[in-house]
Amino acid sequence: MADQLTIARWIEANRRDVVNFSRYLRGQGFSVAVAETIQATAILAEQAEPDSLATMVLWRVIYAKTPDQWQQFESLFHRYFELGSRFQKLEASIFDPDSTESRAQSEPQRTFSVGVSARRPLLGYNPHWGAHYPLHPDPGINYGRMRLTTRVMLKRWAFSKGFHKQSGFGSDRNWRKIMFNSLRRGGELVEWITWGPKPSPPRLVILLDVSGSMRQYAPFYLGLAWQLLRSDARVEVFAASTHITRITPRLRHSGPLGPNVIDTVEIGGGTRLGWAFFQMWQQYRQYLTRRTIFLVASDGFDTGESWRISQYFPLISHAVRVVYWFNPLLLEPNYTPRSSALIACLPWCQFHVGVRDEQSWQKLSRDVFSPALFKKP
Amino acid sequence: MTEAVEEWLDRLKNFGYIADTNVAAAVHLASHLNRPLLVEGPAGVGKTFLAKALAKVTGRNLVRLQCYQGLDATHALYDWDYPKQLLTARATNESGSFRVDSLYTWDYLIERPLLKTIRMSSAPVLLIDEVERADEDFEALLLELLGEFQITIPELGTIQATEPPLVILTSNRTRELSDALRRRCLYLWLDYPDPEREMLIVATAVPNLDRNLAAQIVVAVKKIRDWDLIKPPGVAESIDWAQALALFKEDQVTEEMLRWSLGAILKTREDWSIIESHGLRTLWQIN
Numbered sequence: 295m296a297d298q299l300t301i302a303r304w305i306e307a308n309r310r311d312v313v314n315f316s317r318y319l320r321g322q323g324f325s326v327a328v329a330e331t332i333q334a335t336a337i338l339a340e341q342a343e344p345d346s347l348a349t350m351v352l353w354r355v356i357y358a359k360t361p362d363q364w365q366q367f368e369s370l371f372h373r374y375f376e377l378g379s380r381f382q383k384l385e386a387s388i389f390d391p392d393s394t395e396s397r398a399q400s401e402p403q404r405t406f407s408v409g410v411s412a413r414r415p416l417l418g419y420n421p422h423w424g425a426h427y428p429l430h431p432d433p434g435i436n437y438g439r440m441r442l443t444t445r446v447m448l449k450r451w452a453f454s455k456g457f458h459k460q461s462g463f464g465s466d467r468n469w470r471k472i473m474f475n476s477l478r479r480g481g482e483l484v485e486w487i488t489w490g491p492k493p494s495p496p497r498l499v500i501l502l503d504v505s506g507s508m509r510q511y512a513p514f515y516l517g518l519a520w521q522l523l524r525s526d527a528r529v530e531v532f533a534a535s536t537h538i539t540r541i542t543p544r545l546r547h548s549g550p551l552g553p554n555v556i557d558t559v560e561i562g563g564g565t566r567l568g569w570a571f572f573q574m575w576q577q578y579r580q581y582l583t584r585r586t587i588f589l590v591a592s593d594g595f596d597t598g599e600s601w602r603i604s605q606y607f608p609l610i611s612h613a614v615r616v617v618y619w620f621n622p623l624l625l626e627p628n629y630t631p632r633s634s635a636l637i638a639c640l641p642w643c644q645f646h647v648g649v650r651d652e653q654s655w656q657k658l659s660r661d662v663f664s665p666a667l668f669k670k671p
Numbered sequence: 672m673t674e675a676v677e678e679w680l681d682r683l684k685n686f687g688y689i690a691d692t693n694v695a696a697a698v699h700l701a702s703h704l705n706r707p708l709l710v711e712g713p714a715g716v717g718k719t720f721l722a723k724a725l726a727k728v729t730g731r732n733l734v735r736l737q738c739y740q741g742l743d744a745t746h747a748l749y750d751w752d753y754p755k756q757l758l759t760a761r762a763t764n765e766s767g768s769f770r771v772d773s774l775y776t777w778d779y780l781i782e783r784p785l786l787k788t789i790r791m792s793s794a795p796v797l798l799i800d801e802v803e804r805a806d807e808d809f810e811a812l813l814l815e816l817l818g819e820f821q822i823t824i825p826e827l828g829t830i831q832a833t834e835p836p837l838v839i840l841t842s843n844r845t846r847e848l849s850d851a852l853r854r855r856c857l858y859l860w861l862d863y864p865d866p867e868r869e870m871l872i873v874a875t876a877v878p879n880l881d882r883n884l885a886a887q888i889v890v891a892v893k894k895i896r897d898w899d900l901i902k903p904p905g906v907a908e909s910i911d912w913a914q915a916l917a918l919f920k921e922d923q924v925t926e927e928m929l930r931w932s933l934g935a936i937l938k939t940r941e942d943w944s945i946i947e948s949h950g951l952r953t954l955w956q957i958n
Contacts, residue, residue, distance in 0.1 A: 348673050355697045359853040364860035478753045
């Protein structure tokens with residue numbers, strides 16, 4: 295109640311700061327035009343006694359343009375209007391008992407994710423590493439900016455060799471339209487209309503390692519998988535730790551601030567990539583076709599049986615079109631892949647690339663077909 | 672909450688649409704700011720019904736454009752009546768007074784729903800349903816209408832709406848809509864309602880239903896939504912199921928009655944097998 299009063303006073307005193315709020319939202323990936331700012335100002339001006347809840351509900355309709363923005367807006371609104379401090383304290387106590395308040399304030403974007411974690415913790419538990427970490431798409435990513443990169447990447451995959459549809463979608467005549475147009479023009483054959491070139495969308499199978507060692511990177515990969523899911527590509531996503539779980543439907547209904555992607559009771563600790571590949575081959579073989587691009591996001595630290603990796607990963611690699619291994623550690627200076635899992639897998643991967651954030655993903659989209667990146671298995 | 676929003680809540684409720692504050696706020700802004708409203712959400716949560724309810728509440732006509740793949744300007748905006756033009760050209764050419772311009776007048780124009788909406792003297796509620804089913808080219812066609820409430824016909828000029836219609840666009844998110852379209856609209860995310868509101872909706876839609884039975888239906892539907900079905904049931908399915916169960920006019924729901932009526936909410940064989948694997952007794956307390 296006191297918080298609401300604070301906001302009301304603040305809004306009353308600083309109406310012109312709506313502009314700053316719009317600017318703040320732009321920084322969070324919202325596409326805010328001048329029209330939205332004008333409308334938000336008009337709505338605020340019409341309220342005789344500005345009320346924080348009503349303002350939030352009305353502004354959300356104006357500012358949000360996508361479901362994830364709709365979900366994020368409430369947290370961003372409260373954070374901007376100085377309600378975030380209590381979440382900052384909560385974050386410090388939940389996630390890092392040693393962290394100082396000053397550190398929490400130096401990373402304001404973390405406040406946002408903690409606001410949600412405080413209400414419904416989305417945590418994975420790993421007895422091997424003894425770590426909890428959020429298992430939902432990273433809310434700190436600027437998805438608006440990253441979407442362009444993802445689109446470019448999907449287009450490159452779609453136009454890569456082997457993904458063009460055969461006859462029926464090339465330069466074939468669109469007889470329906472030709473006949474329709476000629477009938478409309480009194481029976482004269484006036485123009486030849488052809489189908490545009492339509493490459494079939496790529497089919498992706500993504501295996502995400504969500505073990506404790508991937509704590510820092512899993513949210514980004516979940517975010518990337520979530521964004522790929524929202525494209526026109528056919529995407530299947532699996533989370534792997536001691537076993538694999540198909541998380542496609544849950545990720546589809548999730549988002550940066552959405553519901554649980556993986557339940558804490560479902561996911562075990564440690565990494566058993568060999569077991570994951572075995573399960574993938576036995577249980578989800580229908581997804582592994584000659585058109586499939588298989589993406590593995592893992593650092594390669596494995597606690598399982600390496601003979602399973604040697605046995606099943608080559609089978610998967612043969613079945614699919616191409617295998618990408620996203621290794622977050624590859625971006626570390628002086629890193630050499632020495633783990634037994636990576637040694638067994640890398641000969642069967644066409645691409646072993648360092649992707650762990652927006653910048654590296656963007657770099658991959660630029661370099662994806664450069665000869666330097668491509669390695670013969 | 673502002674009085675206007677409260678007022679919309681009441682008005683919608685009076686016409687059988689149980690809205691929450693988000694819906695009421697969105698509707699209030701759409702009518703107040705004269706901006707189109709893009710409503711997204713899972714199938715069967717009442718997006719289309721919202722437009723119908725708005726038409727009733729505001730006393731306006733409802734013009735509905737159902738989108739589909741291949742929908743283009745000639746089906747949505749306007750088309751020229753080519754046979755009529757051809758006949759006129761032949762007839763007038765013989766008399767020697769033929770002018771090409773005379774063939775491009777309102778007499779030869781066939782109005783499609785969007786142009787009809789713009790030209791109506793009293794502005795209707797325009798429902799552009801499942802807009803994501805149409806091609807991206809069609810989205811570009813809509814931009815002028817949604818931004819300016821006008822349509823430009825090269826031969827006749829720009830036709831401006833005398834009174835802006837209340838435009839509702841719905842989408843089930845089977846495809847991402849363009850940023851240009853989103854930018855021109857206000858946005859509302861309509862999710863599955865909470866159990867209390869869903870019970871109220873079911874009770875409103877099926878007034879003769881026993882209250883306990885309605886509660887059980889809502890609880891069971893909520894369970895089913897958590898079971899990762901291919902087609903999770905929406906509110907419309909809850910109402911269908913309630914109507915189906917109400918037809919039995921029995922106090923106690925038996926296993927057979929459940930099996931017979933579950934077709935109202937389960938639409939695929941795979942979903943049936945998921946329910947079977949969980950067991951009907953997990954879904955419903957059967958005596």
